[in-house]
Amino acid sequence: MAAAAAEKSKPGWRAVVAALRHRKTAYMLLFGFAAGLPYALVLGTLYAWLSDSGEIDLETMGVFSLIGLAYAFKFLWSPALDRIDIPGLRRLGKRKQWIVTAQLFIGAALASLSFITPSNETIGIFSLLAGLAAFASATQDVVIDAWRVDVADDVATIDILSTVYQMGYRIAALVGGALALFAAERYGWPATYFGMGVLMLVVGFAGLWAPDADTKALKALESQRGDDPYGLRKAGQILPRVRGWALVAVGLLWGWALVTVGVFMVQSLSSDPEMRPDSVDFISTMGPLIVIATVVIPALIAAWLERMRAQGRYTIPAQVSGGDDIQTGHYASPFAAKSSGDRAMDHLYRALVLPLTDLIGRLGWAMIIVIALVLTYRITDAIWGSFAYPFYLGELQYTKDEVAVASKFFGVGALLLGLALGGYLLTAIGRMLTLTLGAFFAAATNLLYADLARGGAVVQTVADNSGFTWLVVQLGGDERLSKLMMAIAGENIAVGVAGAAFVAYLSSIVSKGYSAVQYALLSSLTLLVGTLGRGALGQMIEERGYFDVFILTTLIGMFAVVLCVIEWVRQARLGKAAGVVAPEAAAEPAE
Structure with missing residues (x-):
């Protein structure tokens, strides 16, 4: 604590230098680079490759409209990234398991593109690989943003980590943009994308040694709470049946948004240009509706729930039957989680x-x-x-x-x-x-x-x-x-x-x-x-x-x-x- 206080008292430039020597800051630069490289390669440079091929017209390039949507609507699957563990990889860390997996997947997808010559016959598999790379890249962005917030401390502050992240991102934009164009001019597009894929694989393996958020205290607290790991069933919290209706409403809205975006992506992959929807029209018409369904209405529902909780309405009463332990969450009352369905509702409520x-x-x-x-x-x-x-x-x-x-x-x-x-x-x-x-x-x-x-x-x-x-x-x-x-x-x-x-x-x-x-x-x-x-x-x-x-x-x-x-x-x-x-x-x- 004394060291942290001393660090905060340093002049601005000395605090910056101290933060730049921190291990977390170095990995933040690496992760920023990893976030920016696939974005530049699949959302910009790839169009130059398609143009050089001479076989892909501008209308056919519309198949790549789904790539931008992966970044625009990445928040739709963010709750899953916050709560779901990858089997066998949880020991890497809550965030690292997703970061490393996404980076390795992106590297493999970029390298795989190098073995395909873009043409009217191969555009389907080519666009599928590019779309999967974009999806993994957007997923990586969500988790890296969360990692930055989780690992920030008094030396590697959130301000410094945020700045270093953007520097890595911009350097990657230069590498995936101008440098990739120069490399393609000299060595060809397949060699360029294979090299970029290998670079992402190297970053992914390096990420195995990155620090991760310490979630041991949270896990210990959750285990102490037993059947109520999130403290949702203790006195003063919203009644389970009210939470259930709120969860159903929010779940239906998010489900509709996911299906809408998913259908658009599938239609965009059609081999028939006439069947592909207009991405600009989709974003301008459906974009606001998706935001209303997934942000505005759920926010209003959340505001109402918070107001009810503050007023003590529709809440679990303070007086519960004998044998309850409010501190640990083990209840003999009707409000206890009595089935796997009750526990699943709590998990989904916590996520959404x-x-x-x-x-x-x-x-x-x-x-x-x-x-x-x-x-x-x-x-x-x-x-x-x-x-x-x-x-x-x-x-x-x-x-x-x-x-x-x-x-x-x-x-x-x-x-x-x-x-x-x-x-x-x-x-x-x-x-x-x-x-x-x-x-x-x-x-x-x-x-x-x-x-x-x-x-x-x-x-x-x-x-x-x-x-x-x-x-x-x-x-x-x-x-x-x-x-x-x-x-x-x-x-x-x-x-x-x-x-x-x-x-x-x-x-x-x-x-x-x-x-x-x-x-x-x-x-x-x-x-x-x-x-x-x-x-x-x-x-x-x-x-x-x-x-x-x-x-x-x-x-x-x-x-x-x-x-x-x-x-x-x-x-x-x-x-x-x-x-x-x-x-x-x-x-x-x-x-």
Whole structure:
């Protein structure tokens, strides 16, 4: 304890250096790389391979629409990852068993792709392997996010782990993107994907020695509670029959969502292009309904349950019959779990409903602020990301090589610099101030692109006067390229700071006991508004041009700034009332 206190008293940069030497931090970098590599390979680079094949048309490439859905709706199977053990692998650890298995599966799937030449005859098995790799990758993401929350401590803090994770992720994007393209040009696509598959297998085997969350205390507590491992049947808790109806309602909603997404994925694998559904139309129409069914309505049910429990309505009475032991959960009362069905209901309730009741129980009405912040924080960069290349190549008339240099190489370097700066700021000035600054600058840097849309006079002047133009010219570029690189640098540094702060914020408000489900739900909501708004944004670009769009995205980003300030004030008041720092206190599971 004394060592931890001394560590916290160090200046920001010294705490960062101490954290970077930690074993957990090293594995966080490795896991971040493992999360980013398959995403880049199956959601980006793979399309270049299909294009090079010369046999796959754009319509047939629509078969890969299911790949993005695996990431968009990964929260649907997160409850299973939180509660189910893989036979024979539980001894690896609650999270590691899934992380290592997913990584080995991804490696095998990528390597298997190297033995298939994409064509109209093989597209079915090719897309199946790619889809399975994406599913395993999305599964890995859920568990890695939970692992980060579970293993954080006073040295390897959640802020540092969140920053390092994103750095590993971005490095993997460079390896799976630009480096993979260079390798394919020289050695061919099969060799490239086989090498990437072997790399993932190596990461998976290395993960066997990663630390995992210490769940011994939780297991001991659960065993002491006997037939009531989650404390659901003690006095003051919601009556089993009421919990049962709530579980049925939530279960039916989640079941409908899983079936809906599953049917769409199966239809997307059809060999007949006419039978394949439109992924954009599916996300825009069914996406909101799935979120309402799996998040909004269950959250309202959870809020009602928490209200009833607080008011003492529909709860187990304090007076129970003789022979009961409320401390251990062994009851002689009618409320005891008397069958395997009762125990199964408790397990399912714990997986589907308790994560939401825990969030709402801790946050209360502040949950509205949190959801609003989650929905808007990354909208500025998420909503226009799909139009970046049309803007660079079409509107500004840069060449593909210029865009590759400015965006893929220089841009990734600027993003890593922003992440490093974000990690330092989290330690030096605190999470909420960093979160607020990140939101402001991520929104404000859209004005750089607005200037580019009008000719880029302001950006060019800054580049010239700062010496940046001279540096770019010395490295083989020209003044016009320096203008694009300056804008991309400004945006990516800001996005890096915002990304580091946002992941740290999300990680801080989830409970360790429910980290997989809660983080998966919140992170999935992050991309919702951006995904649904791209159609309208594309129409606005056609009608009014890019300048007005960038002004609009800047203004939208300022909503997130306002919400950050509101959340900052809320946490500050909560911290004063409790006598502790609110975010860290909120990270602990509620009893």
